[in-house]
Amino acid sequence: MIFKKKIGAFTVFVKDNNSIYEKALNDFLSGRMNILKLLRSEDETKVWLIDTEKGPMVLKLFVPKHQKFERILKSLIKKDYYQSLIYKTDNAISHGATMINDIYLLAQRKICNYAYVHIILMEYIDGTQIINLEPISDELKSEIKVVLEQLHTYDMVSGAPHKENTMVTKDGVKFIDLSGKRCTCVSRAKDRMELERYLGIKNLKKDWGYYVYISIKNTRNSIRNIRKKLGLRRR
Template sequence: MIYKTKTKDFVVYVKDNDAFFKGIFNDFLQYRLNILKVFRSIEDTKVVLIDTPRGKYVLKVFAPKDKKFERVAKSFVKGDYYYTLLKQTDRVISEGLRFPNDFYLLAERKIFNYASLFVMIIEYVEGVELGDLDELNDDVRAEIADKMQQLHQHNMISGDPHKGNFILSADGIRIIDLSGKTPNANRKAKDRIDMERHLGIENELKDLGYYSVVYKKRMRLKIKRIKQRLKLSK
């Protein structure tokens, strides 16, 4: 269950109201984190591995700089993406799925429904990224296909099922960096299409969502070709 609190100028959502993760967030505000590794450090995104009394966690700080007006509009129309992701992750794990990486805390600096800064504490999954393997064997592909199917049955999507978002752990395949978008038929179909493209896992379900995605892709390609021809004819 997700609980909402306030800390300074942040709205904070915490899984199970766990004081431990609130403490980590306060350490972040006080610059007291023990950083073990920097995974990513660019202008708008910082992702680090931190050490705590309970072990390692991933801390992500996201401060979007571009498309501000578009983000403001989306925050009112589509809602809070990361809060939705937090709730969806909590829901599927409570329903028995153990392979998505857990999401423990989300802190947002908000004005009404628009957030300008996000701080997240996420489970760190020990193991090997699929991208670091020489090849994927049939057993690994079958396990990925099975777990992605379970994820879709529980109404959640990966949103980007490439090798970097699957970890081969001691407990089998874990799926990380999931999506908080609405898990409609088109997005589930896109997951399957991308699994075929990135992982060599054949898409065996060709439903209305699949044909909708394929049709839209073909239309975009046709429009792109027409634009290119118009440019060449000038």
């Protein structure tokens, strides 16, 4: 169960009201975090592997700096992406999902409904990224396809099932860094098409969600090309 509370200036969502997860947050905020490894460092996103009382966990800091106006507008009409993700993840795992990593805590600083700082504490998955297992065997491709279909039955989508977000573990294939977006026929089709694009796993299901996704993608590409020709977008 996810509990919501205020900790200082942060709105915090914590799994099972566990004090260990809150301590990990406080250690991060006070500069006492025990860092084992820097996993990712980009302009908006930092990800660390940290040591906690419950063993290694992953802590992600996301501070959006681009498309702020668009994000503010979306916050007025859409549910918060990360809030949706922590609740969806908790629900899926409580119903037996084993192909995803758990999310233990989400802390956000907000102005109204717009969150401008996100801190996410997640389960560490001990495994090998698909990118390090190339070429991908047909047997592994089949397993990935089946596991993605299972993920969809829990009302969740990957959103980006590429080589860095697909792991092989001793317990089988797992997807990490999932999407908090709605699991619709279009978002499921997008997952399948991205498996084809990034992992070479051919999509054989062409339902109406597939055709809507292709139509949206083609429209966006056309708009992008027009903007380039008009000099509104750098090549």
